[in-house]
Amino acid sequence: MRILTVIPELGAGGAEVVAVTLTRAAADDGHEARIASAPGFRVAEILAAGIAHTTLPAVGRRPRDLARSVARLRRVPAPDLVHAHNPKAALLSRLAYGHRVPLLVTLHGVAGHELGAAVRILRWSADQVVVVSPHLREQLTGRGFPADRVTVIPNGVARLPSYPRRRARAELGIAPGETVALCPARLVDQKRHDLLVEAWAALATHDRPPLLLLAGDGPNRARIAAAVARHDLDDRVRLLGERADMPRLVAASDLLTLATDWEGLPIAVLEALGAGLPVVISEVPGIAHQFGDAVHAVRPGSAADLATGLRAVLGDAGRRDRLTARASAAFDQRFGAAPMIARYRALHSAMTGSSVRIPTTTGVSP
Template sequence: MRVLHVISEMGSGGAETLVAGMAARGQEYGWVSAVASGGGFRADGLAAADVATFPVPLARRSKLGVLRSAAAVRRASARFRPDVVLAHNVGASLVSRLALLPRRRPLLTVFHGVADEDFPAAARILRHTADRVVAVSPATAARLAEAGLKAPAEIHNAVFAQPPVFGRAEIRASLGVSGETPVAVCLARLEPQKRHDVLLDAWARLDGDAVLWLAGDGSLRGELERRAEAFDGRVRFLGTREDGPDLLAAADLTVLTSDWEGLPLAVLESMAAARPVVATDVGGVRGVLSGGGGLVVPPGDPVATAEALGALLFDPGARELAAAEALRTVQRDYDPHTLMKAYDELLRTTLGGPR
């Protein structure tokens, strides 16, 4: 079964992590995979592993940008000749449908999430572009249904865990942190959705010596760096990183203060690394952490975020208990084999049987 993934880019985001994992593991399920994207280090890694990759310019919010992206996907499809196309998110769904006209191949869209106010528009676009829609969490599927999209499928995200390359002490030393200092890491692009402003407000309220690593880059970096000058080195900007497993091994917990998410891979990756999580109650986060593994806080609430961070950062016993619960939950409920089997069955059913 020839599967073409279409996604805007292949950097450090959660959707990109999922695509990289699915493309790498697909061979075990009889897939021949390819990825059409705007590029990034994950695309480079797949190309090095002999997975076909095709360049697609990022579709800007203009008709010309969408048409250029669609033309690039059409060229990729002509070269790869997929049996089915998996588009990741709404923009990729629109571009892929235009590229595949007339309807010669099934198009399935994996919906990773949008801001609350964008659900009606997303549901409307998906109704006209996707043959099937897959939501990455029950909460996201419910929101799509409320917005008017009938019967989206549910396949919740899983984590394709990778072991760290370097040890905890080595990573900490390279980043200038002593072995005993509590460290929280936020693996998120520096964009408005992720609400790093709330995180910095919470960090200012913490009593105790701790360091916050911000791993990611984006349009807000300059503004956030200026705000962080008052923290005297307790907030460190690491930029885009390709060593997420190493950072998790070196940190004590993960924090995510987003306004919206689908089912964030950063949360699952942290739990797979036996690191507890402090995250906002958005998308599928509450469902993931309902069995333990961290603390859920209201969006946009720096006071509650600071209290949750303090409860785990400065209490090794509580942190150890949450870490064990996190690992147990992700191993039981978010196994990549379960995810791959579900997608394989859905794709083959859509195609009318094994190919």
């Protein structure tokens, strides 16, 4: 079976991790797998795995780039199934192939003000929609999307490769005794890096705050750098840019934190759980249901509450140990890659009417 995955880009985002994981699993199952996307560092990864790639100019929303993306998709050998990630990829796919090819769309998350437009696009384009959390399903069906066309499949990831902590810190120029927090997220409004910087400033009023690593890039970089300088935190906050070395960053860190306004099911948190890394995250809709007491959740939108939560976790070794144990248990029970792959495999089969071989291994560690 020819399976084409369409995603706007192949960079550091969580949707990209899921797309690559599923595409590699499909290739290991013996399918002819291809990804179409704008360039990104993960393109080299899939090419090395023997997976074909078609380049799309699809990152932005300019009509000219969207039209060129549709034209390039039409030149791809006709697939038996298209798996698009998020609404823009769904729109491009349906415009390229009409209704001749089954279209599965995974919705990884959507801002509240964009929900109406997302539902309209998905109603028109998608044969079936996968959402990564029950909260997203409620959002879609609450706006009139047919419930029988929505399936909840939580994201899953392989455990990050182990990386020696001492080596990681030496390579990143971090002193052995330094306390380190990691925030891997695009520098966009949703991720609320402004709250993180304010929280670090609040921590600095009591003692020396931990070192904060901001791994990601985006349109808010200059604004965040200015806030860091304004709060005199240049030696406590590092803007690392887009990174492809999560195993090293996680190994060097004592805690992962996200201060987001909304989330679907963040891959960075799943990777932290798999590594046993304590997590402090905003308690936005869906987060408490997904992670329970495996993370320390704080009230969203409050730098003071975020600082309090960070201080509570970093200052209490027993609490960190409990979070580590719960994180590992939650990952083993719910968030490994194998259950996600199996459910998508069954959905692909149902949508195409094909009989899918179940291999003894998936090529992706559970």
